[in-house]
Amino acid sequence: MPKETMTAENFQKLDELIIREKETKGALIQVLQKAQDIFGYLPLEVQQKISKGLKIPMSEIYGVVTFYSQFNLEPKGDYLISVCMGTACYVRNAQPILDEISKFTGIKSGETTPDGKFSLLACRCIGACGLAPIITINEDVYGRLVVEDVKEIMEKY
């Protein structure tokens, strides 16, 4: 399972963060980002605390966390696999590569494997189009991929 982050200590940090930023105008995104740094993702309970603390309705918070792809609503796995779906990667067969990784891990984009090992995410251009199609697994970058490469790469993890 992913590391348990819903600890009293982390909630204390969240309280301190909210107190610090309460009076700052337009602090929501920054607070959400920092809260995600603390917990690794943004569970409902954390969103509710932020909503109360900053006096911002839950609907608005939910709108923000679902709009920006940097926010995770579910805990992340030990390995985050990001598949670039930007134009350059897309035209060079990123979709079949994503499908192959889905097949291998049994999860769809946005999901985490039940054992907490892998999370899969389709992401926007990461600015390395010359290497398209490209995936990253945590800090590791794999470019100019073909579907056949997937198995070998996945077996490393």
Ligand code: FES
């Ligand atoms: S489109 Fe994939 S890196 Fe730019």
